[in-house]
Amino acid sequence: MAKSLLLISRQAPWSGPGAREALDIVLAGGAFDLPIGLLFLDDGVLQLAAGQKARALQQKDLSANLQALPMFGVEELFVCAASAAERGLDASALALDEVQALDAGQIRELIDHYDQVMTL
Known part of the structure; x- marks a missing residue:
């Protein structure tokens, strides 16, 4: 069986x-x-902000990649509630409906649940 990430x-x-x-x-x-999960933490939560204007910054828009996650079987999506709040993002108004907001204790439990953890 594959190790979870x-x-x-x-x-x-x-x-x-x-x-x-x-x-x-x-x-x-x-x-x-x-078996893979994705946690948006710190400035990573900004990826979930709706209505981004990537072209204005001459960047590629990541929203298509985000919307494709469930189609690729990636359904374990999490966001740090504190990181979102610190950056003025309401967890109920993020670009992905399927993302689950977690507090610090829940994040510790989440990390313990996976075999491997990678941070980018």
């Missing part, structure tokens, strides 16, 4: 390649039926 995405969508690389890893894992 939790990927923690901590990069803002426009701060460099980290956000895109995290999504690419998760999509690839999902395509191969790897």
Whole structure:
């Protein structure tokens, strides 16, 4: 049986390649039926902000990748509630409906649940 992987995405969508690389890893894992979860933490929660204007920053829009996650079997999607609140994001108004907001204790439990954890 494949080991489960939790990927923690901590990069803002426009701060460099980290956000895109995290999504690419998760999509690839999902395509191969790897038990995989994705946690948006710190500035990574900004990837979930609705209505981003990536072209204004001459960046590629990540929203299509985010919307594809469930189609690739990636259904374990989490967001740090505190990180979202600190950045003025209401967890109920994020670009993905399927994301579950977690507090610090729940995040510790989540990390313990997975065999491997990777942070980008």
